[in-house]
Amino acid sequence: MGKNKKPPRLKARLPKGLRDIDASEIRARDAMLRAIRDVYESYGFEPLDTPAFEYTDALGKFLPDQDRPNEGVFSFQDEDEQWLSLRYDLTAPLARHVAENYEALPKPFRRYQTGSVWRNEKPGPGRFREFIQFDADTVGASSVAADAEMCMLAADALEALGVKRGDYVIRVNNRKVLDGVLSSIGIDPHADEQLGTRLTILRALDKYERLGSDGVKLLLGDGRKDESGDFTKGAGLTSHQTEPLMKFVMAQEQGRDSTLGSMEGLVQGNEIGQQGIDELRSMDAVLTASGCEDDRVAFDPSIVRGLDYYTGPVFEAELTFEVKDEKGRPVRFGSVGGGGRYDGLVARFKGQPVPATGFSIGVSRLYTALTALGQLKDAEPFGPVVVSVFDKAAIADYQALVTRLRDADIRAELYLGNGKMGQQFKYADQRGAPCVVIQGPDEKERGEVQVKDLIEGAKAAQSVASNEEWRSERPAQFAVSEDKLVEAVREVLARHRD
RNA sequence: GCCGCUGUAGCUCAGUUGGUUAGAGCGCUUGAUUGUGGAUCAAGAGGUCCCUCGUUCGAAUCGAGGCAGCGGUACCA
Numbered sequence: 001m002g003k004n005k006k007p008p009r010l011k012a013r014l015p016k017g018l019r020d021i022d023a024s025e026i027r028a029r030d031a032m033l034r035a036i037r038d039v040y041e042s043y044g045f046e047p048l049d050t051p052a053f054e055y056t057d058a059l060g061k062f063l064p065d066q067d068r069p070n071e072g073v074f075s076f077q078d079e080d081e082q083w084l085s086l087r088y089d090l091t092a093p094l095a096r097h098v099a100e101n102y103e104a105l106p107k108p109f110r111r112y113q114t115g116s117v118w119r120n121e122k123p124g125p126g127r128f129r130e131f132i133q134f135d136a137d138t139v140g141a142s143s144v145a146a147d148a149e150m151c152m153l154a155a156d157a158l159e160a161l162g163v164k165r166g167d168y169v170i171r172v173n174n175r176k177v178l179d180g181v182l183s184s185i186g187i188d189p190h191a192d193e194q195l196g197t198r199l200t201i202l203r204a205l206d207k208y209e210r211l212g213s214d215g216v217k218l219l220l221g222d223g224r225k226d227e228s229g230d231f232t233k234g235a236g237l238t239s240h241q242t243e244p245l246m247k248f249v250m251a252q253e254q255g256r257d258s259t260l261g262s263m264e265g266l267v268q269g270n271e272i273g274q275q276g277i278d279e280l281r282s283m284d285a286v287l288t289a290s291g292c293e294d295d296r297v298a299f300d301p302s303i304v305r306g307l308d309y310y311t312g313p314v315f316e317a318e319l320t321f322e323v324k325d326e327k328g329r330p331v332r333f334g335s336v337g338g339g340g341r342y343d344g345l346v347a348r349f350k351g352q353p354v355p356a357t358g359f360s361i362g363v364s365r366l367y368t369a370l371t372a373l374g375q376l377k378d379a380e381p382f383g384p385v386v387v388s389v390f391d392k393a394a395i396a397d398y399q400a401l402v403t404r405l406r407d408a409d410i411r412a413e414l415y416l417g418n419g420k421m422g423q424q425f426k427y428a429d430q431r432g433a434p435c436v437v438i439q440g441p442d443e444k445e446r447g448e449v450q451v452k453d454l455i456e457g458a459k460a461a462q463s464v465a466s467n468e469e470w471r472s473e474r475p476a477q478f479a480v481s482e483d484k485l486v487e488a489v490r491e492v493l494a495r496h497r498d
Numbered sequence: 499g500c501c502g503c504u505g506u507a508g509c510u511c512a513g514u515u516g517g518u519u520a521g522a523g524c525g526c527u528u529g530a531u532u533g534u535g536g537a538u539c540a541a542g543a544g545g546u547c548c549c550u551c552g553u554u555c556g557a558a559u560c561g562a563g564g565c566a567g568c569g570g571u572a573c574c575a
Binding site (some may be wrong): 436 | 575
């Protein structure tokens, strides 16, 4: 048991919930962002960028204190001891921007924005602490036509990304209808002493999709025990109160119109509830007139979304196809986007109400889903052409070959390592190079270069048994005169382009 | 936060009732092949057995506490 004499090494590790993103994902993601941007632009939204962090109070976050440091957001203090936080979404920064530039902006103000957001929460499968969102918002429009437009926008964006109609659905509900139902069972949605109960109820309803009616019933009543044995306290409602809520959450019918009818029956003349129903009815009219049927946008009373933030219609985009993970188990992706009307957010700064509605696409999660669906093609199927270095003294000649390829718009690079030929081929292989260019003294003398097609060669390797044969045959390799280099490489590229 | 499971090589894992120098496969490096990726063969590098304390003649193995990862659940304005 001798002492370890080596100094302890620094452990290379990524902070939890964060990840590095490789070349193929970046390319695929860029393509996604382009597709979404084209849709948002076509709707007339204008781009905006805001910084990664803001003053903590502008995000509407309580200052981190001893009791609850960094709840939900990553925060730090600047040299003046002012609290700053990384943005956790793109909506709060928008509200700040609009309030700060209110007079100069056109109203309604329509902007789109994409970027990373950070959440100081426990990461889970498919959930990270840094992820990309792509938002579109309309600020200063109180008409539900703006809300209807958000739903169409979301549907169009998903289709532009290759999600087929029927493989997704935008589910819509209205917070006013929910409030109406709460009133009908004797819970005042705006009474302070019942805020806690209201939250618990709404959260329970929100889980209908995942837990089913039995689970929701438990959460509305005494509570529910999960698979790990952990117990979640319920809302403590009587079965008298639970019944109408269960009826409501299951009120979805075939088609927006029937769903509205069945929801309306449960609101029963409650003023707020009726107002919510009327809003949904207006949205339905706008959607239908635009040819957006219920296979794309549906009404669903179990949609709740985050809380106290939304004031009217709420939306959620969901993928409906089933996907298996690497172990063959079915995975549910759940929501890949969401949004709604938040009439109160800008008012925090302005003192006057400024109506607003928006939709946010979770790009990172959508990427995972689309990859699983096999929907994303690799935008760049091969690596660069590698020009090998046979003789270090002739490196200038090799660089000239590289330049000629680049001038012909072919991705190419000179091998910059120290390896011998074998290692250079291995490198080219690892890079996914379609071919390697070789020029030894013999070729130089004849004014030729060798072009070796690595993809063809890999196929040929399967039928070659002995190493001698492998080496002497030089599969898929041919000589061309030096001035035909570009044509020869192009031919190899074309051979494997699809 | 709460509940459960798991920590041994870069990765996936084995490791007997507690016993001497902790193993395998894959990967990596080098060579067989001084002008060629693959296959084959050979050699090599690579370990704080998560950490600390305890029990013991002796701990990767047993006990306690911690830490980390994974999963579930909650929270997510």
